[in-house]
Amino acid sequence: MTQDARSEIRADLMSRVPRWYSPWLHLLAPGIVGLAIIAFAVSRVHDPRGWELALVPLFFLASNAIEWHAHRDLLHRRTWPLEELYVRHTPQHHAVFVAEDMFIREWREMKLVLLPAWGVLAILVAGSPVAVLFVLVGAPNVAALWVATMTSYVLMYEWLHLAYHLPADGPIGRLRVTRWLRRHHQRHHSPQLMQKWNFNVTIPVWDHVRGTVWHAADAPAPAMPRRA
Numbered sequence: 146m147t148q149d150a151r152s153e154i155r156a157d158l159m160s161r162v163p164r165w166y167s168p169w170l171h172l173l174a175p176g177i178v179g180l181a182i183i184a185f186a187v188s189r190v191h192d193p194r195g196w197e198l199a200l201v202p203l204f205f206l207a208s209n210a211i212e213w214h215a216h217r218d219l220l221h222r223r224t225w226p227l228e229e230l231y232v233r234h235t236p237q238h239h240a241v242f243v244a245e246d247m248f249i250r251e252w253r254e255m256k257l258v259l260l261p262a263w264g265v266l267a268i269l270v271a272g273s274p275v276a277v278l279f280v281l282v283g284a285p286n287v288a289a290l291w292v293a294t295m296t297s298y299v300l301m302y303e304w305l306h307l308a309y310h311l312p313a314d315g316p317i318g319r320l321r322v323t324r325w326l327r328r329h330h331q332r333h334h335s336p337q338l339m340q341k342w343n344f345n346v347t348i349p350v351w352d353h354v355r356g357t358v359w360h361a362a363d364a365p366a367p368a369m370p371r372r373a
């Protein structure tokens with residue numbers, strides 16, 4: 146896609162952002178609700194046993210695998226009835242942001258990076274049957290730990306993904322941790338690589354398990370420095 150075509154898509158998408166849209170509200174509202182859910186869930190954990198706490202890293206790993214699958218199968222493939230997720234991601238997010246042009250140019254462009262509020266809610270609703278199941282089998286601590294881990298994961302996804310798309314010379318973009326994690330997602334934003342490689346947005350654990358971490362030998366990826 147040419148630079149002009151991308152600029153046109155960007156201008157068109159931004160012209161459709163409603164006048165009342167507040168990027169700060171978009172960022173803060175799910176964050177505050179999410180933190181409240183985490184605080185509530187943690188407050189429901191009573192005298193946890195070692196094996197219950199040991200499940201937290203497993204829940205994290207499960208969330209990482211779900212992120213990988215959702216990104217590959219829902220965000221990069223048109224899947225009924227969630228076509229909207231595909232449209233927002235592949236022909237929109239990936240059209241505006243490519244590896245060599247990754248950064249938002251104004252705060253309102255957060256609209257093109259953050260999940261819609263209903264999407265955040267949908268993820269939490271989709272994960273809640275697991276909590277119900279744990280309550281039903283008499284493991285309320287595990288249910289609460291699952292809710293806390295899953296919600297933390299969603300917030301981590303949102304905030305890290307936004308951090309990668311913030312200007313590289315800004316206070317967050319230039320942090321060492323942002324630069325280190327951004328590299329993986331930035332490669333994913335190469336149009337030639339996005340359908341096959343680097344599906345983890347947070348921390349690329351499941352990409353390693355599934356062998357989808359892109360290496361220079363796998364496919365050409367112009368416009369970015371070679372992997373060390």
Ligand SMILES: [Zn+2]
Pocket residue numbers: 238242306310330334
């Ligand atoms: Zn992105």
Ligand SMILES: [Zn+2]
Pocket residue numbers: 216220221234239333339
């Ligand atoms: Zn993608």
